[in-house]
Amino acid sequence: MVRDTSQEEPAIRFQDVNKSFGDHVVLDQLNFTVNKGDRVTLIGPSGSGKTTILRLVMTLEELTGGYIFIDGQPLTHDLRDGRRVELKEKHRNEVRKRIGMVFQQFNLFPNMTVIENIIEAPVHVLKVPKSQAITRARELLDKVGLADKEHAHPLELSGGQQQRVAIARALAMDPEILLLDEVTSALDPEIVGEVLEVLREVARTTDITMLIVTHEMQFARDVSNRVLMFDSGSIVEEASPEVMFTQPTEQRTRDFLAAVLGD
Amino acid sequence: MNSRPLWDWDAAWEVLPLLLEAFITVTLYVTVVSSFIAAVLGLVLAIARRSSPRPISALIGLVSNVIRMTPIVVQLLFAYYIFLDAEPLLIGVIIFGIHYATYMSEVYRAGIDAVPAGQWEAATALSMSRRRTWGAVIVPQALRATVPALGNYVISMFKDTPFLIAITVTEVVRAAQTYGGNHFTYIEAITLTGLIFLLSSYPTSLLIGRLEKRLAYTN
Ligand SMILES: Nc1ncnc2c1ncn2[C@@H]1O[C@H](COP(=O)(O)OP(=O)(O)OP(=O)(O)O)[C@@H](O)[C@H]1O
Numbered sequence: 001m002v003r004d005t006s007q008e009e010p011a012i013r014f015q016d017v018n019k020s021f022g023d024h025v026v027l028d029q030l031n032f033t034v035n036k037g038d039r040v041t042l043i044g045p046s047g048s049g050k051t052t053i054l055r056l057v058m059t060l061e062e063l064t065g066g067y068i069f070i071d072g073q074p075l076t077h078d079l080r081d082g083r084r085v086e087l088k089e090k091h092r093n094e095v096r097k098r099i100g101m102v103f104q105q106f107n108l109f110p111n112m113t114v115i116e117n118i119i120e121a122p123v124h125v126l127k128v129p130k131s132q133a134i135t136r137a138r139e140l141l142d143k144v145g146l147a148d149k150e151h152a153h154p155l156e157l158s159g160g161q162q163q164r165v166a167i168a169r170a171l172a173m174d175p176e177i178l179l180l181d182e183v184t185s186a187l188d189p190e191i192v193g194e195v196l197e198v199l200r201e202v203a204r205t206t207d208i209t210m211l212i213v214t215h216e217m218q219f220a221r222d223v224s225n226r227v228l229m230f231d232s233g234s235i236v237e238e239a240s241p242e243v244m245f246t247q248p249t250e251q252r253t254r255d256f257l258a259a260v261l262g263d
Numbered sequence: 264m265n266s267r268p269l270w271d272w273d274a275a276w277e278v279l280p281l282l283l284e285a286f287i288t289v290t291l292y293v294t295v296v297s298s299f300i301a302a303v304l305g306l307v308l309a310i311a312r313r314s315s316p317r318p319i320s321a322l323i324g325l326v327s328n329v330i331r332m333t334p335i336v337v338q339l340l341f342a343y344y345i346f347l348d349a350e351p352l353l354i355g356v357i358i359f360g361i362h363y364a365t366y367m368s369e370v371y372r373a374g375i376d377a378v379p380a381g382q383w384e385a386a387t388a389l390s391m392s393r394r395r396t397w398g399a400v401i402v403p404q405a406l407r408a409t410v411p412a413l414g415n416y417v418i419s420m421f422k423d424t425p426f427l428i429a430i431t432v433t434e435v436v437r438a439a440q441t442y443g444g445n446h447f448t449y450i451e452a453i454t455l456t457g458l459i460f461l462l463s464s465y466p467t468s469l470l471i472g473r474l475e476k477r478l479a480y481t482n
């Protein structure tokens with residue numbers, strides 16, 4: 001078994017990760033780690049593979065090569081007796097329970113009410129008693145400012161409200177890792193703020209490891225402690241947000257930031 | 264013979280109970296039971312096609328096509344001559360159920376394909392089991408879009424039930440024919456039969472409309 005032997009396992013570790021779609025190589029021998037409690041923001045031009053990285057961690061895409069470790073445990077593949085073996089769905093599901101994801105398009109279940117969306121997985125996956133799940137769901141709804149919407153249906157809510165429900169739904173699983181993929185990109189500019197405020201609050205009040213893809217550079221500065229700049233599926237530069245956004249070393253980072261920040 | 268009126272009320276009143284009896288015990292019975300079989304089996308087929316390995320799902324597709332592309336009368340007669348000892352009504356119920364299941368499974372399939380990929384992904388991100396994802400997320404959303412089309416197949420099956428004549432089952436049209444033959448009053452019997460079909464299709468379509476509303480996402 002490939003195992004990290006240091007005492008504190010990183011929350012996420014990519015080891016020699018390859019990902020191709022057909023002939024198109026998106027990630028080539030990618031290595032990086034995210035430590036527990038880290039808030040890592042991925043930036044980079046469109047098509048550089050940011051979403052693919054998050055989807056691989058969430059097991060929404062299949063690895064082409066290499067390994068991903070969550071808390072030192074292999075996620076989908078492991079090296080055993082010198083051979084790369086695919087792990088069973090049952091194992092994947094156990095590891096997956098520690099990971100939550102919030103999507104750009106919210107992806108709430110429209111056939112369920114807000115509270116049903118939130119308690120669905122705690123009750124049916126974690127087997128939490130329903131009454132306890134409801135109590136927790138109400139706390140979370142309160143936290144995201146939607147205490148009065150528990151019986152609403154998702155499609156009756158604004159985009160910003162739906163996304164806050166989606167955040168509550170992810171948090172209800174008590175994930176150790178939270179993946180956020182451009183969670184405000186589908187929202188009208190005037191409601192981006194309310195969603196980011198909720199996420200700032202989550203960052204302040206929990207120690208959840210976060211892997212974030214965002215175009216909101218101020219948010220990235222406020223929340224993250226590390227920023228990784230990607231281009232063509234590999235890491236171009238890695239720095240603290242202060243350094244990355246004010247004095248990046250690489251020309252490609254400077255060009256990218258100039259384009260994004262519209263200078 | 265020539266003095267026979269075009270419409271004879273006495274004959275109409277005499278034949279009506281006979282027609283209603285055949286209508287309820289055969290036509291309605293087959294429609295309700297076969298619709299149920301078709302709705303359940305159709306859903307099972309649609310899910311099996313979507314979640315089985317390629318060869319199995321291709322086989323299900325092939326068999327479904329064969330069933331859909333041959334007339335139901337041929338299937339009724341085929342089953343009737345193979346299972347000579349079986350009750351013809353039972354054969355009718357099963358064949359109607361299977362035949363329409365293949366149509367309904369296409370409707371379900373379109374409904375299932377119309378559920379956005381993001382719903383599957385959200386279910387995976389929440390570590391939901393396949394079974395729970397189908398049951399709590401995919402099927403309810405797929406059904407909502409399919410109710411009108413399924414309802415139309417129920418009505419279509421209802422109007423196909425006279426094919427049961429081919430396997431000697433006395434449904435309402437056959438009852439009308441028999442009575443007409445015995446009493447030379449075809450017009451009354453056949454007109455009433457048509458009216459019975461018409462008057463019962465209408466509430467069925469109302470029922471479908473109500474079901475559609477109940478399945479809508481918002482109150
Ligand atoms: N399902 C897929 N099939 C084929 N190619 C894909 C698929 N998903 C992603 N790609 C390709 O992989 C590359 C990386 O895509 P990815 O979505 O990870 O980029 P990104 O960095 O998130 O971009 P953006 O900033 O536009 O969201 C792109 O070239 C994309 O076209």
Ligand SMILES: [Mg+2]
Pocket residue numbers: 050051052182213
């Ligand atoms: Mg992306």
